[in-house]
Amino acid sequence: MNDTIRRKRDAGAEKLPAEGTQARRFGKTRTAQSTALLEDYVELIADLMASAGEARPTDIARRLGVSHATAVKTIARLKRAGLATARPYRGVFLTEKGQALADRVRVRHRLVVDVLTALGVPAESAEADAEGIEHYVSEVTLKAFAQFLRARG
Amino acid sequence: MNDTIRRKRDAGAEKLPAEGTQARRFGKTRTAQSTALLEDYVELIADLMASAGEARPTDIARRLGVSHATAVKTIARLKRAGLATARPYRGVFLTEKGQALADRVRVRHRLVVDVLTALGVPAESAEADAEGIEHYVSEVTLKAFAQFLRARG
DNA sequence: TACAAAGTATAGCCAAGGCTATATTTTGAC
DNA sequence: GTCAAAATATAGCCTTGGCTATACTTTGTA
Numbered sequence: 605m606n607d608t609i610r611r612k613r614d615a616g617a618e619k620l621p622a623e624g625t626q627a628r629r630f631g632k633t634r635t636a637q638s639t640a641l642l643e644d645y646v647e648l649i650a651d652l653m654a655s656a657g658e659a660r661p662t663d664i665a666r667r668l669g670v671s672h673a674t675a676v677k678t679i680a681r682l683k684r685a686g687l688a689t690a691r692p693y694r695g696v697f698l699t700e701k702g703q704a705l706a707d708r709v710r711v712r713h714r715l716v717v718d719v720l721t722a723l724g725v726p727a728e729s730a731e732a733d734a735e736g737i738e739h740y741v742s743e744v745t746l747k748a749f750a751q752f753l754r755a756r757g
Numbered sequence: 758m759n760d761t762i763r764r765k766r767d768a769g770a771e772k773l774p775a776e777g778t779q780a781r782r783f784g785k786t787r788t789a790q791s792t793a794l795l796e797d798y799v800e801l802i803a804d805l806m807a808s809a810g811e812a813r814p815t816d817i818a819r820r821l822g823v824s825h826a827t828a829v830k831t832i833a834r835l836k837r838a839g840l841a842t843a844r845p846y847r848g849v850f851l852t853e854k855g856q857a858l859a860d861r862v863r864v865r866h867r868l869v870v871d872v873l874t875a876l877g878v879p880a881e882s883a884e885a886d887a888e889g890i891e892h893y894v895s896e897v898t899l900k901a902f903a904q905f906l907r908a909r910g
Numbered sequence: 911t912a913c914a915a916a917g918t919a920t921a922g923c924c925a926a927g928g929c930t931a932t933a934t935t936t937t938g939a940c
Numbered sequence: 941g942t943c944a945a946a947a948t949a950t951a952g953c954c955t956t957g958g959c960t961a962t963a964c965t966t967t968g969t970a
Contacts, residue, residue, distance in 0.1 A: 636889055638925095641926085641927075660947075661947080661948065662948075670928070671928075671929060672947080672948070673929070673930080673931095673948095673950080676949060677926090677927075677950095678926090678927075681926080692949070693934090693949080720898065720901075723901055723902065724901040724904060725898045725901040729895055729897040729898050729901075732895065733893055736893025737890050737893045737894070739889070740890045741886055741890070742882055742885065742886050744878065744882040748873075748877040752876045752877055791955095794957075813918090814918065815917060815918080823958070823959090824959060825919090826918095826919080826920085826958090826960080826961095827957065827958055827959075829920085830920095830956090830957075834956085834957095845918075845919070846917080846919085846965055
């Protein structure tokens with residue numbers, strides 16, 4: 605029908621901001637998403653081990669709001685990633701690597717929640733939002749957060 | 758071999774914190790992930806329309822760092838979601854709904870970047886991290902951010 | 911005007927992350 | 941010691957979001 609668009613297809617093309625930069629940025633975000641779930645699992649497993657003495661697929665599933673089948677499948681991924689060990693019907697355990705990740709995640713989570721709270725976000729929202737936000741906070745930003753909290757006393 | 762675990766399988770079970778709450782929290786995070794990508798696309802399309810006068814699959818793909826095929830497929834999803842319209846070989850346009858979403862996303866993005874910057878995060882990191890963070894900031898938190906920036910002048 | 915290059919679309923593949931339904935194992939109670 | 945219930949595992953299916961390879965339009969230029 606009409607072809608108002610497409611007339612001069614490269615008009616303004618060179619005016620676009622550096623695509624490379626943004627592409628890399630988005631790319632990183634995508635990668636972060638794939639690790640976010642594993643981080644959640646590792647965090648939760650460490651939590652369950654500490655509070656209940658063991659981490660069972662059923663508890664993990666319930667806490668994450670997914671089916672046990674899904675939990676089991678993801679635990680298999682954790683094993684493949686070298687973050688956890690598990691033998692059939694015998695519970696899940698974190699490897700050293702998994703424990704290290706859990707520690708890092710826990711610290712980061714705390715920091716994000718504290719910053720949100722310091723900014724005036726209600727505790728409940730801070731906890732809920734941190735669950736999503738924490739996976740996308742870089743080391744640099746994390747340092748700035750810590751600094752901010754320290755300065756603020 | 759050993760069965761140290763599993764001995765008393767419900768020990769401490771009732772000591773676990775309210776699973777319902779956390780399950781819902783994680784559940785929300787999952788849902789947010791599925792909309793995050795569409796938000797990115799809508800945001801970018803609006804940006805391209807404004808800066809280049811049109812939004813073409815190839816440009817979208819390049820800016821997002823994905824293949825054109827992936828971009829085309831996701832654009833189809835945008836159409837299904839009622840956020841965009843597109844006819845073969847004729848570019849992508851936002852619907853009213855899509856434009857409204859783009860506006861909301863843009864405002865939110867700005868707010869997140871500004872808050873990060875105010876906290877001392879370097880501009881580049883702030884931009885990069887905001888790309889991931891913004892999708893997980895609730896309305897309540899957004900309000901707190903705005904308030905914080907206002908109070909801080 | 912014809913044609914090559916650029917852009918666009920489609921098909922078919924893969925892994926992740928979700929589900930339900932169907933085994934199988936373990937456990938605790940009888 | 942049996943056996944039912946609970947937990948666990950497996951199989952098969954779906955959607956999303958990525959890819960490459962291949963085919964088809966559009967466009968600008970020779």
